[in-house]
Amino acid sequence: MLTYKIHGENIEVTDAIKSSVEDKVSALDKYFAESDITVTVTVRTYPSGDKKVEATLPLRKTLHAEDKSRDLYESIDEVVEKLDGQIRRLKTQQLKHEQERTPLKDLF
Numbered sequence: 001m002l003t004y005k006i007h008g009e010n011i012e013v014t015d016a017i018k019s020s021v022e023d024k025v026s027a028l029d030k031y032f033a034e035s036d037i038t039v040t041v042t043v044r045t046y047p048s049g050d051k052k053v054e055a056t057l058p059l060r061k062t063l064h065a066e067d068k069s070r071d072l073y074e075s076i077d078e079v080v081e082k083l084d085g086q087i088r089r090l091k092t093q094q095l096k097h098e099q100e101r102t103p104l105k106d107l108f
Helices: 015-031 072-100
Strands: 002-009 037-045 051-057 063-069
Touching: 002 015, 015 037, 015 072, 051 072, 063 072
Parallel strands: 002 037
Antiparallel strands: 037 051, 051 063
């Protein structure tokens, strides 16, 4: 189960932003059904009008993704896609590692 810490820098985190982040990031919950993990999301705005979203997942290997664009909600979508790819890659590596370590007696 995922819990969320959402921070804003130079922007007030409104209920709409908070619910959008939670809805999008909750798609990653399928990978962590049995463990409690806190996702830290930081939303920033710059004077140029760009918005930056950063997300961090503390696992055995800390996963981090960020995206900067003019549209805040587009950046949230991109960050979730990047994290999804990183999680899938990590899970695949773990599966391959477990399969390589199969005891010899189980093969016969």
